[in-house]
Amino acid sequence: MSSPKTTRSGSVSGSCGPDCTCRGPIPALDDLRSAMPKQDPKSVIYMDNNATTRVDEQVVAEMLPYLTEQYGNPSSMHTFGGQVAHKIAEARQRVADLLGCLPEEILFTSCGTESDNTAIKGTLAVLPNKRKIVTTRVEHPAVLTTCRDLERHGYSISEIGVDRQGNLNLDELGFRIDDNTAIVSVMYANNETGVIFPIDEIASIVHSRGVVFHTDAVQAAGKIPLNLRNSAIDMLSLSGHKLHAPKGIGVLYVRKGTRIAPFLHGGHQESGRRGGTENVPGIIALGKACELALKYRVEENTRVKSLRDRLEAKLLASCPDCMINGNPEHRLPNTLNISFEYIEGEAILLLLNQFGICASSGSACTSGALEPSHVLRAMGVPFTAAHGSIRFSLSRFNTEAEVDFVAEVMPKIVNRLRELSPFVKR
Amino acid sequence: MWDYTDKVMDHFLNPRNVGSVENPDGVGEVGSLACGDALTLSFKLGPDGRIADAKFKTFGCASAVASSSVLTELIKGKTLDEAMQVTNQDIASYLGGLPEQKMHCSVMGQEALEAAIANYRGKHDGAAAVKKGNIVCTCFGVTDEEIRKVVRENGLSTVEQVTNYCKAGGGCGGCHGRIAELIVEVQGEAVKTQIASPPKKPAKLTNIQKIQLVQQTINEQIRPALRADGGDIELIDIDGNKVIVAFRGMCAQCKVSGFTMKDVVQARLREYVSDDLTVEAEKNPESSEHKS
Numbered sequence A: 001m002s003s004p005k006t007t008r009s010g011s012v013s014g015s016c017g018p019d020c021t022c023r024g025p026i027p028a029l030d031d032l033r034s035a036m037p038k039q040d041p042k043s044v045i046y047m048d049n050n051a052t053t054r055v056d057e058q059v060v061a062e063m064l065p066y067l068t069e070q071y072g073n074p075s076s077m078h079t080f081g082g083q084v085a086h087k088i089a090e091a092r093q094r095v096a097d098l099l100g101c102l103p104e105e106i107l108f109t110s111c112g113t114e115s116d117n118t119a120i121k122g123t124l125a126v127l128p129n130k131r132k133i134v135t136t137r138v139e140h141p142a143v144l145t146t147c148r149d150l151e152r153h154g155y156s157i158s159e160i161g162v163d164r165q166g167n168l169n170l171d172e173l174g175f176r177i178d179d180n181t182a183i184v185s186v187m188y189a190n191n192e193t194g195v196i197f198p199i200d201e202i203a204s205i206v207h208s209r210g211v212v213f214h215t216d217a218v219q220a221a222g223k224i225p226l227n228l229r230n231s232a233i234d235m236l237s238l239s240g241h242k243l244h245a246p247k248g249i250g251v252l253y254v255r256k257g258t259r260i261a262p263f264l265h266g267g268h269q270e271s272g273r274r275g276g277t278e279n280v281p282g283i284i285a286l287g288k289a290c291e292l293a294l295k296y297r298v299e300e301n302t303r304v305k306s307l308r309d310r311l312e313a314k315l316l317a318s319c320p321d322c323m324i325n326g327n328p329e330h331r332l333p334n335t336l337n338i339s340f341e342y343i344e345g346e347a348i349l350l351l352l353n354q355f356g357i358c359a360s361s362g363s364a365c366t367s368g369a370l371e372p373s374h375v376l377r378a379m380g381v382p383f384t385a386a387h388g389s390i391r392f393s394l395s396r397f398n399t400e401a402e403v404d405f406v407a408e409v410m411p412k413i414v415n416r417l418r419e420l421s422p423f424v425k426r
Numbered sequence B: 001m002w003d004y005t006d007k008v009m010d011h012f013l014n015p016r017n018v019g020s021v022e023n024p025d026g027v028g029e030v031g032s033l034a035c036g037d038a039l040t041l042s043f044k045l046g047p048d049g050r051i052a053d054a055k056f057k058t059f060g061c062a063s064a065v066a067s068s069s070v071l072t073e074l075i076k077g078k079t080l081d082e083a084m085q086v087t088n089q090d091i092a093s094y095l096g097g098l099p100e101q102k103m104h105c106s107v108m109g110q111e112a113l114e115a116a117i118a119n120y121r122g123k124h125d126g127a128a129a130v131k132k133g134n135i136v137c138t139c140f141g142v143t144d145e146e147i148r149k150v151v152r153e154n155g156l157s158t159v160e161q162v163t164n165y166c167k168a169g170g171g172c173g174g175c176h177g178r179i180a181e182l183i184v185e186v187q188g189e190a191v192k193t194q195i196a197s198p199p200k201k202p203a204k205l206t207n208i209q210k211i212q213l214v215q216q217t218i219n220e221q222i223r224p225a226l227r228a229d230g231g232d233i234e235l236i237d238i239d240g241n242k243v244i245v246a247f248r249g250m251c252a253q254c255k256v257s258g259f260t261m262k263d264v265v266q267a268r269l270r271e272y273v274s275d276d277l278t279v280e281a282e283k284n285p286e287s288s289e290h291k292s
């Protein structure tokens, strides 16, 4: 990579031509907004569904009685509590149906992060002689930070790299697994770029070496078909709030016969694998959300996908110097990660916010560590683009009108910030 | 979500004095794309020797844009000597305050102003406008002079604050010891207890001790910072005082402020292990695929 400064020299000579816009006043944002279609000021356009999702009304209706009248403890000996236990069994079955596994393979947790922690630490605890974990450089912090903390406690960690499109290097994966390896953890789909890894293939490679395989499917569950019956995955994490259930409920799938140590010691709940009185409303909500996810899965991969594709095509056509991050062929149907060169992510988000549009950015401009997302850096996305990356993540609640509105606003925002940028030649 | 004041949002949404002055008397450029923010300030003097016009172009977050916009407002009408008195604190207070982690944006404004004035004076007095002092933070190219200045002017007492104000120490972290020394130098012994003391180097090492210490320093001090940037480092061999390493991922080509990753690692190992170590990077076949 050439030094970033070279991009810049010459662009600030002040010798603009007569048509140059840089000397003119920047239009105030109010002008920019009045040029836009009228919009209800209270309504938001929510395109940040990889961060969290709206709870489906049917899910709320399903869980509500368990917050009000039906407050019993499922472990109690009376019918009042016992009814709740039946409802939990139903929810467990619904989750199992979505994943294509047995209900007894479903372990309820408090979130995706807990599921990831349980899978990794629970496996290490039952394999005391194995001291190595193989994972990837692009995992969510729920896995990466856990592994790096274990590194401080004497474990060795191998992080597999990705190429420019975010594809995993499978040869390197095979090469890194050795006799000392306790577990391999590779995410199903990346939360920032939406890139999907060939998890069934990876699971088979790992299995053939006799090593336990875990996948963080928090972003994949509900968006793409999963069928654990036909795969060699040993453990899989999912999180309720990413598929229209509330926050605070997660699942760890543990294949029958896979040994893990309990993460929370306590009562006999979850067959002794996780103590603590169940999050009853959360579990029931997640069950319903999984049932709905199964029902809407086709829509997710057709209508939602076509909305995403529409947004992508419009932005690529209307904004110069932008590019898609992540392999477009192997991507979640709802995710669009796009870099606008020479401008900075936070500034873009704040201007989008002025229009009630919610998205997110990989770059976190905090303190001295102005580092762009670890995922884009691992992919080798150049600095010119890594700082200006925006993630739009859609759901079944988005409409074509919303997509068109965003596509209309975005080029104006990009132009405005580029007028401010010293790196843009005018 | 940042808690920005209305003033910050106003100057971000309606920035004043955007652009570049025609036939400027002084131009200052600070920051870079790699750092995540950059500012170019240009000004023109009037016949009375006061700043008649000032304009900016900024790449960065909302507080970077707002700080630049305010800077141009603050310096207009001032003589250069008066303008030199403008501090990053002036910029931040004009904005009604900035979040602590964003204070470096106000410092960037002040630095651009200094650079622009130095550019003008360099042209007129024949003195070259060079960065004063010695580089302390190789990742962001920050000198000891610059660090002393932010510490003095903002009453800073911890390394973390210094990072928030001028980014120094926010990359590999190799200079934390030196930054701590500079804080003590400026603020006196009173702050000493607040900051971690710089690492002590062992006096004499056996070969095995040296190898272990090199490995430990790489594991604890160097690798985490590289990984944060999507890279990694592997210790290949130690041959006498020569340490051979391989860089993987992004670090292999990353060059900031004219320093290579090799220099950074070497500085780190000298700091923690022994002064006579040299570092060599092994040729890395993997790195070529990133070049595009």
Ligand SMILES: Cc1ncc(COP(=O)(O)O)c(C=O)c1O
Pocket: A050, A051, A110, A111, A112, A113, A114, A140, A142, A187, A189, A190, A191, A216, A218, A219, A239, A240, A241, A250
């Ligand atoms: C891939 C991935 N894993 C794990 C998590 C963490 O899930 P939770 O918020 O339920 O802890 C997230 C959420 O952002 C995620 O995207």
